[in-house]
Amino acid sequence: MKLAVVVQRYGADINGGAELHARYVAEHLARHAQVEVLSTCARDYVTWRNAYPPGVESVNGLPVRRFPVDHERDVHVFAQRSDRVFEQPHSRLDELRWIDSEGPTSTPLITHIKANRKAYDYFIFFSYRYYHAYHGAQSVADRSMLVPTAERDEAIGLSIFPPVFRSVRALMYNSPEERRMIQTATNNHDVPGVVVGIGSEIPGRPEAQRFRQKYGITGRFALYVGRIDRNKGCQELFTFFLRAVPALPVGLGLVLIGNAILPIPDHPRIRHLGFLSDEDKFDALAAADLLVMPSYYESLSMVALEAWALGRPVLANGKCEVLRGQCIRSRAGLYYDTQAEFVETLRAVADSRSLNEALGANGQRFYQHHYAWPVIEQKYLDMLERLAREDREMTKKMRREREPGWFARRRRVLPAATEVLAGLPSGPVLETTKAGKNPAHDRLRG
Amino acid sequence: MAEFNIRTDAVDVEQIMRQIRARIREKRGVDYTEQQIQELATVKLERFLDPKGVRSDLVEQFRRTRTATPEPPKYTFEDSTIYDTHRGLLRFMRRLLNPILKLLFNPNPLIHVIHTQAQINSLYAQQFRVRDELDALYYEVIHNLVLELTRLGIENKNLKMRLESLASRLDFDERRSRALEGVVQYRSGTAAAREERPRVMESAPLPVEGLSAAAAPSTPGTLGTADGTARRRRRRRRGRRGGAGHAPGAGASPGTPGTTPEAGGAAGAGTGGPAPDDAPGGGMPTAAATQGRSNGPMDNAASSVPLNIDVAERGPQRGSRVGDPDEGPDDTSDL
Numbered sequence: 001m002k003l004a005v006v007v008q009r010y011g012a013d014i015n016g017g018a019e020l021h022a023r024y025v026a027e028h029l030a031r032h033a034q035v036e037v038l039s040t041c042a043r044d045y046v047t048w049r050n051a052y053p054p055g056v057e058s059v060n061g062l063p064v065r066r067f068p069v070d071h072e073r074d075v076h077v078f079a080q081r082s083d084r085v086f087e088q089p090h091s092r093l094d095e096l097r098w099i100d101s102e103g104p105t106s107t108p109l110i111t112h113i114k115a116n117r118k119a120y121d122y123f124i125f126f127s128y129r130y131y132h133a134y135h136g137a138q139s140v141a142d143r144s145m146l147v148p149t150a151e152r153d154e155a156i157g158l159s160i161f162p163p164v165f166r167s168v169r170a171l172m173y174n175s176p177e178e179r180r181m182i183q184t185a186t187n188n189h190d191v192p193g194v195v196v197g198i199g200s201e202i203p204g205r206p207e208a209q210r211f212r213q214k215y216g217i218t219g220r221f222a223l224y225v226g227r228i229d230r231n232k233g234c235q236e237l238f239t240f241f242l243r244a245v246p247a248l249p250v251g252l253g254l255v256l257i258g259n260a261i262l263p264i265p266d267h268p269r270i271r272h273l274g275f276l277s278d279e280d281k282f283d284a285l286a287a288a289d290l291l292v293m294p295s296y297y298e299s300l301s302m303v304a305l306e307a308w309a310l311g312r313p314v315l316a317n318g319k320c321e322v323l324r325g326q327c328i329r330s331r332a333g334l335y336y337d338t339q340a341e342f343v344e345t346l347r348a349v350a351d352s353r354s355l356n357e358a359l360g361a362n363g364q365r366f367y368q369h370h371y372a373w374p375v376i377e378q379k380y381l382d383m384l385e386r387l388a389r390e391d392r393e394m395t396k397k398m399r400r401e402r403e404p405g406w407f408a409r410r411r412r413v414l415p416a417a418t419e420v421l422a423g424l425p426s427g428p429v430l431e432t433t434k435a436g437k438n439p440a441h442d443r444l445r446g
Numbered sequence: 447m448a449e450f451n452i453r454t455d456a457v458d459v460e461q462i463m464r465q466i467r468a469r470i471r472e473k474r475g476v477d478y479t480e481q482q483i484q485e486l487a488t489v490k491l492e493r494f495l496d497p498k499g500v501r502s503d504l505v506e507q508f509r510r511t512r513t514a515t516p517e518p519p520k521y522t523f524e525d526s527t528i529y530d531t532h533r534g535l536l537r538f539m540r541r542l543l544n545p546i547l548k549l550l551f552n553p554n555p556l557i558h559v560i561h562t563q564a565q566i567n568s569l570y571a572q573q574f575r576v577r578d579e580l581d582a583l584y585y586e587v588i589h590n591l592v593l594e595l596t597r598l599g600i601e602n603k604n605l606k607m608r609l610e611s612l613a614s615r616l617d618f619d620e621r622r623s624r625a626l627e628g629v630v631q632y633r634s635g636t637a638a639a640r641e642e643r644p645r646v647m648e649s650a651p652l653p654v655e656g657l658s659a660a661a662a663p664s665t666p667g668t669l670g671t672a673d674g675t676a677r678r679r680r681r682r683r684r685g686r687r688g689g690a691g692h693a694p695g696a697g698a699s700p701g702t703p704g705t706t707p708e709a710g711g712a713a714g715a716g717t718g719g720p721a722p723d724d725a726p727g728g729g730m731p732t733a734a735a736t737q738g739r740s741n742g743p744m745d746n747a748a749s750s751v752p753l754n755i756d757v758a759e760r761g762p763q764r765g766s767r768v769g770d771p772d773e774g775p776d777d778t779s780d781l
Contacts, residue, residue, distance in 0.1 A: 331457045340470045341463075348466060358457050 001033040001384065004120040006113070008104050008130045010039035010064055011052065017302060018149040021198045022126045025147070026062055028199075028377050033384070036120070037064040038112065040104045040132070047072045048104035067109035077101050086154040086417045092409045095160045103131055110135045117143060122169070122384060129155045134164060141167040141400070145383065147196075150178050151297040152321065157420030162186035163401040169390075170383050172196045174300035175322045176429035184424050194383060197300050199373040202309045203279065208287035211280060215273060220350065221253040222315070223288035225281060225303045226295070228260040228272070233294030233317050238265050240342040245269060247343050249350045254292070257284060285310045289356065290349045298322050305371050308332050308363030313349050313356055315342075325428030332363030521568075523561040528553065 007022035014020070026035050037059070043051035048069045056065050081098040084090050109132055113123065117140045125133040128148040137144045146168045150156055165171065165186035171193035173179040183189050212218060228234045234256075241254050242265060256264065256272040257280075264272045276284065285291065291307035293316040301323055304314045314333030316323035318341070327333035334349055336342040349356055369375070529540040547553065 328459050331459050334459060334462060334466075340473075341466065344466045344470055345463075348462070355457070355462075362457060 001121045001388070002119070003029060003033050003035045003384075004038050004113075004123045005029075005035060005126070006038045006109075006123055006132055006136055007126040008040060008048075008132055009042050009045060010037050010059065010066075011043065012059055014043065016045060017300075018127045018147075020302065021147070021149065021300075022124075023060075024198055024201070025124070025376075025380065027060055028373055029380060030062055032377065032381055035062060037062055038109060038123075039064060039066055040106045040109060041066045041068050042104050046075070054108075065112070067106045067112060069103065070105045070107055071103075073103045074101065082154075085158060085414075088416055089412050090414050090416070091412045092159060092404055092414065094412070095158050095414070096409075098158070099129075099131055099134055099160065102129070105131050110139060114139045122387060124172075125168075128161060128164065134160065137164050137168055142169065144168045145170045145172060145387070147172045147174075148178065148182060149174060149299045150182055151299050152177075152181060152421070152424075152426070153297055154417040154421050156181060156185050156424070157415075157417030159414050162188070166191060167401065169387050170194075172380070172383065174198070175325065177322045177325050178299050180429055181424050185420065192383065192386065194379055196376055196379045197305070197371050198302060199371050199376045200302055200306045200309060201278070202306065203282050206279075206282040206286040206310060208283060211283035211287045214280070214283075215271075217253075217255065217271065217287070219251040219253055220249070220289050221255045221271075221287075222290050222292045222346065222350070223255050223257065223284055223307075224292045224294070225257045225284070227258050228256055228262050228264065230262055231295075231297075233296050233320075234262050236317075237292060237294035238262075238270070240336075240339050241270070242267060243339060244343040244346070247347070249347055252289070252346075252350050255284065255288070257281060282306070282310065285312055288312055290315055290346075293317060293320075293323055295323070296320050301326070304333070305367055308360075309367040309371075311360035311364045313359035313363060315345055315349055321426055321428050325430070328428055328430060330363055330366035332359050332366050334359075521564055523557065523564045525554070525557045525561075528557065 005022055005026040007019055009016065009019045010023060011019075012023075014023075022037075026037055029035050040048065041050040041052045041054050042048040049072050050068050052066050054066050054068050056063055058064065078098075078101040081094065081101050085094050085098045113136045120143065123136065123140050123144045124147060125137045125144055126147045126149060127133055128137075128146060128150060133146065137146055146165070148165075148171065155161070162185065165182055165188040168191065171179075171182070171188070171191055173182070173193055173195045174197050176195055179193060179195055183193075224234070224237065226232055237254075241248075245267075248269075253269045253271060256270070257274070257276050259275050260272060264270065273280075273284075285307050288307075290313045291304060293301055293304050293314055295301070296317060296319050298320050299322060301316075304316065304323065304326065307314055308330065314323075314327060316327050316333055316335045318324050318335035318337040323333075324335045327335050334345040336345050349359065529537065529544065531537050531540070
């Protein structure tokens with residue numbers, strides 16, 4: 001079986017969520033099938049500037065075929081078009097222009113996919129909202145699997161995407177919340193889909209002491225890993241943390257790992273270490289009391305899964321329904337909505353050793369049951385096997401939705417995406433299993 | 447914060463979150479949102495504390511503003527407005543040439559539109575003004591409501607604390623009295639009882655008014671025997687404590703049987719110069735006044751004990767020891 005993994009950026013030095021997700025999946029599926037990666041020459045996700053040379057190169061043993069990007073993103077044009085389609089009634093043509101301005105616009109990539117559709121058994125597209133996934137998945141719909149990596153943002157409310165979600169052969173969701181949102185927005189219930197998520201390369205023995213010695217950190221700390229950005233909720237995290245300093249557990253600091261886009265407050269309890277290697281990151285997770293995830297929008301938090309894999313509890317932003325749902329389902333983390341809840345949950349997790357250990361142990365079990373690589377690989381293989389069986393038996397009837405006409409594309413009758421988004425269900429998806437509760441032993445004593 | 451005690455590793459996160467939220471509600475009293483708390487935090491303290499911040503005629507003004515009639519338009523635009531001028535000749539010329547002007551174009555729709563627009567402008571201006579006033583009043587109403595609620599919440603909390611404090615003090619007093627009742631062995635008519643009892647009562651007065659009368663009459667010469675004597679002695683002491691320590695009650699003939707309480711009280715007031723509330727009332731000052739002077743500074747816990755008990759306890763002891771009504775310095779040292 002030959003598979004093509006199609007993603008907007010690809011490289012060993014790219015650590016973006018969806019891109020890393022794609023690399024991990026490609027590398028693990030390569031153990032079971034022939035995998036080739038199709039991507040662009042871009043490295044920067046803001047401008048999509050061509051940085052890698054076009055052509056084929058090998059990344060961690062996998063062939064990666066890169067195609068140049070037609071034009072860089074004009075952020076002003078993109079902002080204007082985003083405003084139009086997200087906030088105002090608009091036309092289908094406006095949405096097509098929006099996705100063109102969003103990029104990474106690479107017509108050679110789409111041409112290659114169309115021309116070589118039979119060279120691959122299946123195409124696995126990552127990130128529905130980008131140009132390559134929208135045009136690529138439509139051009140080879142009968143061979144395409146889509147990993148949407150959809151967050152709860154306005155893009156899901158655009159009308160150009162539901163036909164894509166309905167036409168692909170299969171969908172690999174990251175979370176039950178993402179599946180519910182997409183199925184409600186696009187009415188694609190009949191498309192095979194499974195909640196898969198992503199595993200991580202967890203080292204066998206991370207060393208907390210090594211991290212403490214290397215960075216001179218001796219006390220207890222809560223850890224944040226990721227881009228330090230307002231969009232990731234870091235501003236709110238800083239505000240909550242600084243306001244709560246007098247009420248925080250004694251000696252509990254906040255350690256930040258990642259590139260900073262946001263100014264970091266100068267406070268003795270806050271320490272920024274910059275971008276670290278994977279080894280240091282896992283050492284830091286092992287040394288931390290807990291992981292803080294302040295992000296509002298996540299389709300899946302890999303670093304939360306990594307923390308759980310290492311037996312560390314997670315304190316998540318309750319406004320992010322995915323993280324909140326994961327905390328509840330895994331029983332491995334708490335969440336906060338307000339300043340007071342931030343303080344109390346932080347104190348509960350940091351101060352109560354038994355709670356901390358119980359959450360951590362649950363996290364390890366949750367990771368092993370749902371996100372360990374054998375589980376992830378098997379879900380992909382099962383889905384591929386299902387598609388292959390349908391192809392052999394010719395049981396799958398592909399339906400191609402007709403593209404609107406010239407006038408219909410220009411008619412400004414589509415509602416603002418924010419309105420559509422507001423109508424979608426929200427909140428965590430809680431699976432109500434009879435065996436899931438354990439009331440006799442779950443008693444807490446405050 | 448109390449420690450969570452997880453018995454097993456099967457944790458119900460939602461249950462924990464419910465507990466945490468309940469705790470937050472307990473701490474705050476009311477489950478305000480962050481925004482509400484921010485708004486409350488920005489409220490001026492003087493508005494918060496000053497009852498004048500609440501306007502007494504708020505409701506009246508509110509009604510008046512709601513029913514206010516719209517003001518007339520600030521300007522009018524009639525069909526003759528465009529020809530108006532204070533110069534008579536010019537006005538005449540304009541009128542004269544008006545047909546020519548109307549030959550070139552029809553100004554009537556223009557005039558009509560501007561006239562209507564003037565009315566609309568006035569109407570909107572009026573509505574905006576009313577809206578602004580209403581908004582301010584709405585704000586004030588809500589603002590004051592929030593303040594009042596907050597104040598009541600704080601007051602409620604204070605009262606709860608005070609109630610708890612009083613309950614604990616009452617409990618303490620009850621236990622104390624029970625303990626003392628167990629200790630005191632009173633035997634009527636014995637010298638041991640006379641000697642022992644005042645000592646005990648000095649430290650812990652018993653709430654029995656008749657006790658002084660019961661204990662005193664048995665030894666007339668020593669203990670003052672008469673009720674009036676005990677009262678006089680008490681009043682003199684008060685007078686000394688309140689003012690100078692010298693020969694105070696002499697003018698009131700201390701120790702003279704039959705001296706009225708009113709006279710003694712007046713004498714005490716005159717010599718010692720205590721607080722004015724003691725002077726006119728005469729013999730039995732108020733409990734509060736007595737507390738303040740007799741044993742207020744010494745024992746707060748005993749401050750609620752009635753005055754007459756204290757007097758009854760101290761009278762026999764002093765009488766047995768000195769027998770002289772003018773033992774000022776000793777009385778003072780007694781305190």
